[in-house]
Amino acid sequence: MKRSRHKIYISAVISMILSLLGCGDRSHKDVIVQESELTGSNIAEEQSDPIEATLVRRIQFEKTVFASGTIAAKQTSNLGPLVEGVVEKIFVRVGDRVKAGDPLFQTRKVDFERRVDEARAAMNLADIRGVQAKRNYDRAKELASQENISQARLDDVETSFQIAGAEILQARAALETAEQQLTDTVVHAPFDGVITARNVDEGVYLSNRFSTGGSSAVVRIQEISIVSAIVQTPEENLGLLALNLPARVQIQGHKEVYDSFVYILNDLVDPITRTVELRLPIKNEDYAIKPGQFAEARIILPPRELLVVPRSAVANVGKITFVFVVVDGIQNQVAVEIREFDSEQVEVISGLYEGDSVILNPPHSVKDGEKLKRRIESGEY
Template sequence: MQARRPFFSCSYAGNRYSGIAPRAAALLALAFTAACGEAEEAPKAERAAVPVFTTQIEERELVQPITGTGTIAAQKTTDMGPQVDGIIDEVYVRVGDRVKEGDALFKTRAIDFELQVKELESRVKLARAEMRNAEREFKRIKELRSKGVVSIGQLDKVQAAYDVASAQYGVANAQLEQARQRLKDATVRAPFDGVITQQDIYEGKFMATRGGGMGGPSGVVQIQKIDIVGAIVNVPAVHLSKLALGTPAKVYIDGVDEVYDSEIHILNDKVDHTTRSIEVRVGLKNEDYKIKTGLFTRAEFYPPPRKALVMDRSALLGIEGARYVFVPDQGRARRQPVEAVQLDAASVEILRGLEAGDKVLTGPMLGTLIDGLAIRIEESNSGETAPETAAMLTPTQTGTR
C-alpha cells in the first residue's frame, strides 16, 4: 500500500491538482510553494539572535548642583534724611546719579544757622574779653594781698568773678561749636560711594529730624552701595546639610549675559517656616555697576562630590516605580529590576539592583528584547550603534515584525 503524502508537501502539490484547469492549478501551486517557503524560513528566524550592544556601570564622583532662586540686593542701602530741622533748600542729585563718599546730596535752608553762628561768635568774643578783665583783676588783687594791702574777702570776691567769666566763656564756645555743627549738618553728604536709587522729597518741603511728625518721610534720597552686590537666594531646607560657608556657586542673573562664579558668604540660621527654605547670600563684584538691584537671580551651589553608580540613560526601561534593564546572561537577555534617578539627559544614577562593573544591554534593538531571548553582542568602540549598522538591524532580521 502506497504511503499517503502530507497535504502540504511541496512535491505533492503539483500532482494533486494535475487534473484541474491549468490556470487554477498554476495559482494553487504558487500559493502552496510560497507557504512552504515561509514554513521553512520560520524556524531559522526564530533561532536568530538579536544584535545588541553593552554599556558598563561606572562608579563616578558626582557633584549634584543645588538650585535656588532669589533677588539681587545692594551691599548697603540708606535713606538719607535731614540732620537738622528746616526747609529743603536744594537737592544736588537725582535718581541714577553716581556719587562718591563726601559728595553733597541736599541742603537744608541754612540762613538761620549762619546768623546764629555769627551771633555766637560775637558772644564768644565778649565772654573772652570779660574773662581776661576778670583774670587781670584777679592777678592784681592777688598781688596786693601778698603785700597785705587788701583783705582775704576781697581776694575771694575777685577770684569768684574770674571763675564766672571763665565759665561763661566756655559756655559761649560750646554754643558756638554746636551752631557751627548745625550749619555743617545743613548739607547732607554721601556716607559712601554709591548710586542714587530713589528721591522722595524735592525743594521747598519742610523736614524734621524726627519721622512721623509734621516733617513726614525721614528720607529725601536713597543711596545704595552696589560696587559689591549680594544674591539673596532661597534654597529648600532639605539641602541644609550639603551647604556651608565657602561652598562654590554659579550665579545667573536675568538681563545679564555673564555667569558669575562666587561662593556662599552668609548662611542664615533662620529657616522660613512657611516655605521651609533657608536664605543663602552670595557676594558678587560689581565695579562697573552692570548688575542692578532687584533683578531676579538663580544660583547653583556645588557641594563636595560623592560616589555614585552611573549608567547610560538609553539602557533604562520601564516606567517610574518599575524600572528595569536587560543584562547578558550566557547568550541570553535577562531582565533585571533596578532603582534609578535621572541625572541628566544622557545618564542616570543606579540606587539599587546593579554594581560597579556590571554590563547592561543597549542599542537600537533594546525595545524588542524579552526575558530569555537569545542575543548577539556587537562590538563598538564608542558604545553606540553606528548609523549604517542601525539601519541594517531591521525587525525582519530578528524574526519579528
C-alpha cells in the same frame, strides 16, 4: 561513534569562538559562553536568549543647589536733612551717579549762619570776662600776700575766675555746635553710588528728628558697583551649603551668566516659607545690573565620587533590595543599599564594588549560587 565525533566537533567550534573573542575588541560587546553540555539543538537557543550584564562604575558627580531671589544694592541709604528747616536746593536727580562727598541737597542756611554769629559773639564776651576775672584774681592774690584782704575775699575772687573759665568752655562748645549745624545744612553722599529716588522738591520744610527714611528722606542713594543676589533655597539643602562655595547667577534680562560665591549664609530659616537665605556678590562696574531684578543661582557643591548601576539591575523582594553579581561564572544574589541618582541609574551605598559584573533585568530563571548556563552580553553603559 558518530555521536562522539559530533560532540568533538561542537567542542572545537566552541574553542574557536572563545579564541576569537579573546582577541577581539572588549570595548564593545563581549560574548562569554559558559561551560555546559551543549548540543546542536540548544546552541541556537542560547545564542538567541542571552543574559545581559554590565559593570559597576565609579563616576565624578557635581551636585548643584538651585536658589532664586532678587538683586539688591550693596548699600542703600535714604537721606534726610541733618538739621531742621526748609529744603533750599537739591543738587541731584534720579539716575545721577555720585561720588562720596558730593553735595546732594541743602537746607536753608541763613538761620544757621545767624546762630554762628550769635555763638561767636557769646564766645568773645566770655573771653573778655575771662581776661577780667584773671586780672582780679592775680590782684587779689598779691593783696592777700600783703594781708590787705581777707582769705574769704580771695576765695570769692578765685571762684569768679573759675566760673569765667567754665563760661569760656561753654561758649566755645556752643560755637562749635552752631558751626557744625551750618556745615550740616548741606548733605553729602556717604559713598559712591547712584540716586534711585528723590522724594521731595525745594521748599518743603523737613525735621531732622525723623529723617531716617520714609517721607522725611529727600533722596535715596544706592551703591551698585557691587550688587548682591539675595536668594532663597529650601531648608532641606541647608546641610549641603557652606560659605565660599562657587555659584553661577542668571539675571532676568541679561544673557551673561555671572560668577559669584556664597558670601553670606543666613543662620535663620524662614518659618513660613521653610527656606534659607544666601547672599552672592556680583561685580557691576558698568551699572548694567539693577536692584530689584529677578535672579536665579546655581550653587556648585564640591565634587564627590560614587558608584552607580542601571536601575534595571536592581530587584526587590519585600524590603530587600538586591542584584545578581557574576563571579567566575556563578550568579550570586547580593543585598545592596541604594540611593536615588537619576532616571536611569541609582547610587550604590553598600554591597558592591567598582568593576563588579551585575546582571541587567535578571530573569526568573536566575538563581542564587547557580552556574550560568546561558551566554552573557556585556554591553557599554
